[in-house]
Amino acid sequence: LQLMPIGSKFRFFIPPHLGYGNRQVSAQIGANSTLIFDVELIKF
Incomplete structure (x- = not known):
């Protein structure tokens, strides 16, 4: 997160x-799920 400029959007896997x-x-998150x-950085 430290490398993200304010207002940027990143997708983390x-x-x-x-x-x-x-x-x-849960029912939505199964075993061995990615x-x-x-994430959008609004303010740091």
Whole structure:
């Protein structure tokens, strides 16, 4: 996040081994899921 300029938008892909791994978290997040986050830096 430190490299993001204010107002920028980034998409982060978190592989399963850095996320929840082989655990089923919910009906929406299954085991071994890649997590995807859309982040907009509004203010730092």
